[in-house]
């Protein structure tokens with residue numbers, strides 16, 4: 001690993017200013033993706049700006065409907081760790097599927113350090129959170145704007161974030177029901193295929209798939225089927241095209257296509273009625 005300077009920011013403004021002033025600088029959240037990348041020599045930032053001491057950046061709160069917001073939302077700060085999300089009573093009461101998802105990321109050490117914001121900014125093709133963010137139609141709030149989930153995930157490790165743009169929080173509309181199921185890659189625990197299925201407060205169905213391609217995506221075939229009949233059996237009848245899905249040493253595209261159908265069925269089975 002190359003030498004680098006570490007600074008601790010005490011506000012969002014200070015963090016953004018420091019990273020903005022140096023094209024080689026990176027934000028440091030839990031370090032669970034960035035530090036391994038640096039150890040492998042795939043990234044060599046000269047400056048890391050640690051976000052851990054910025055007050056309020058890990059807060060979790062339910063915000064009720066208001067003039068600017070049609071439905072209640074669950075707001076989770078970017079620096080909330082996976083362990084905190086998994087154990088939060090507020091998250092469990094609003095969107096239990098999100099607690100389940102966070103509780104099954106990696107191992108206990110990864111969950112103690114890894115954060116929501118870091119996972120989204122990194123946009124690993126097999127990461128779990130992007131599926132929840134996309135299926136729930138969440139909004140990613142940054143230091144300068146609000147980005148709809150549909151516009152956020154662009155491609156392999158690529159997002160709509162501009163250079164030096166900091167995720168501050170994510171707002172999840174509280175759904176009527178939602179479920180998460182993943183077939184974990186046995187060594188890393190990342191999703192070989194993961195599916196998050198949700199029926200929103202308005203009745204609209206959204207289904208997002210991770211691990212199956214170079215970037216998280218919505219399955220419109222599953223959404224249509226579940227819009228007609230919300231059941232695991234309905235998922236099993238949907239033909240999932242293998243073309244365009246990832247084939248690698250862990251699984252063929254055909255196997256992943258089959259997993260999409262099976263995981264979607266399990267996600268629907270696990271979806272309880274949420275406390276909207």
Ligand SMILES: Cc1cc2nc3c(=O)[nH]c(=O)nc-3n(C[C@H](O)[C@H](O)[C@H](O)COP(=O)(O)OP(=O)(O)OC[C@H]3O[C@@H](n4cnc5c(N)ncnc54)[C@H](O)[C@@H]3O)c2cc1C
Nearest residue numbers: 029030031032033034106114115117118121128167189190
């Ligand atoms: C062994 C292992 C197993 C794992 N298993 C899983 C798994 O099962 N499922 C899963 O989803 N993930 C898994 N992960 C990844 C884990 O969830 C990471 O925590 C996550 O991908 C990155 O979060 P972080 O807070 O550690 O970010 P960091 O590593 O600190 O940062 C990652 C990137 O995001 C940028 N960044 C960080 N925070 C922000 C912000 N607020 N705004 C803008 N940019 C920011 C950084 O500059 C960096 O480029 C695993 C990781 C390991 C090491």
